[in-house]
Amino acid sequence: MKNIFTLTFLALSCLSTHAIASEKLAGNEILAVQKGGVPDKIYENNKPHLRIATYNIGKNEASENVADFTSLNAAIKKIAADIIAVPEVDNKTARSQKIDQLKTIADANNYHYAFGKALDFDGGEYGLGILSKYKIQHTQVINLPSGDAEQRVALLAQIEVPGFDTPVLVMVTHLDWQKDPTMRIEQVRHLLDVSIGDASSDFKDIASSIKILAGDFNSTRDEQPLKEISYFFNPVEKQGTDYRTWPAVNPAIDIDHIFTFKGQKWDVKKIEIPHNSPAFTWSSASDHLPFIADMELTEQ
Numbered sequence: 407m408k409n410i411f412t413l414t415f416l417a418l419s420c421l422s423t424h425a426i427a428s429e430k431l432a433g434n435e436i437l438a439v440q441k442g443g444v445p446d447k448i449y450e451n452n453k454p455h456l457r458i459a460t461y462n463i464g465k466n467e468a469s470e471n472v473a474d475f476t477s478l479n480a481a482i483k484k485i486a487a488d489i490i491a492v493p494e495v496d497n498k499t500a501r502s503q504k505i506d507q508l509k510t511i512a513d514a515n516n517y518h519y520a521f522g523k524a525l526d527f528d529g530g531e532y533g534l535g536i537l538s539k540y541k542i543q544h545t546q547v548i549n550l551p552s553g554d555a556e557q558r559v560a561l562l563a564q565i566e567v568p569g570f571d572t573p574v575l576v577m578v579t580h581l582d583w584q585k586d587p588t589m590r591i592e593q594v595r596h597l598l599d600v601s602i603g604d605a606s607s608d609f610k611d612i613a614s615s616i617k618i619l620a621g622d623f624n625s626t627r628d629e630q631p632l633k634e635i636s637y638f639f640n641p642v643e644k645q646g647t648d649y650r651t652w653p654a655v656n657p658a659i660d661i662d663h664i665f666t667f668k669g670q671k672w673d674v675k676k677i678e679i680p681h682n683s684p685a686f687t688w689s690s691a692s693d694h695l696p697f698i699a700d701m702e703l704t705e706q
Contacts, residue, residue: 443614444614444616445706446706452569454569454571456489456570456702457486457700458487458491458699462492463691464692465494465507465532466496468691469691477687478691481686481692482515483515488538488567489536489574489618491534492537494580494622495507496531497533498529508535511537515537517539518542519535519537519538520542520561522547522559523559533547534559534621535578540568548605550581550597551592551596558582558593560578560579560597562578562607562608563576574616574618575612575615577619579619581594587630590624590631591631591634598634616669617639618667622661623663625661640667641663642665642666642672642701652694654691655682657679662694670703672704673702674700675700676700677697677700678699679698680695680698
């Protein structure tokens with residue numbers, strides 16, 4: 407009888423331990439099972455090309471008149487990217503004279519656009535956006551962990567880019583600014599969970615899709631939040647590049663970045679982070695410089 411009780415106790419203990427272990431593995435500590443999706447493909451010839459940029463426009467506050475988009479529109483034309491991630495956008499706020507900033511820029515430069523609201527502000531909305539030369543098929547705004555601080559979001563946009571066999575999913579974000587990186591790390595981890603299907607999104611087979619993550623990360627390349635991103639994403643980089651983007655008048659730190667998902671391989675042909683010059687004063691358009699990359703997809 408004692409042996410029976412002992413065996414029963416051991417069995418229950420094992421079940422209990424398994425239950426506790428399963429509970430601890432909930433959330434982003436396990437990888438969701440993936441079925442189907444975008445197949446791997448290596449491009450030997452006719453490699454798909456993309457010119458992409460991230461450009462924090464600072465609500466057009468660099469302009470002496472917030473309603474004057476002359477410098478900002480000139481900057482967008484000089485960037486001349488297929489897709490531009492656009493953090494810090496006002497939508498009909500009082501401080502921006504009730505202007506829909508993203509629509510104004512898009513209309514002036516012949517772009518499709520999508521706005522992602524982070525919060526209601528000053529009689530309108532504040533958030534981020536995306537400009538695209540090509541039709542935006544579907545978008546979703548993802549709320550990121552923000553605690554008691556300003557709500558941060560990611561805008562996901564699925565875009566059918568000519569030359570690509572499958573749509574490109576662009577993820578635009580603007581992370582927390584506080585010196586303590588704890589919240590930014592949480593936000594990055596949630597972004598990673600979304601990108602691999604461990605957190606819900608509207609995008610089917612997201613884990614295998616072509617993904618690009620871009621925006622203002624309020625973190626430099628050597629800080630922990632960006633090291634976390636490198637678990638699933640590669641930084642877009644090219645040897646010899648000066649990555650500093652802020653402040654535009656005399657750049658000191660690199661906080662604006664572009665990343666590509668590790669499921670794909672890209673050949674980065676060129677990176678541009680243009681500075682003030684006799685040809686154009688970038689600091690008249692924004693307090694950030696744009697980060698622009700020309701890339702070819704070598705593996706889907």
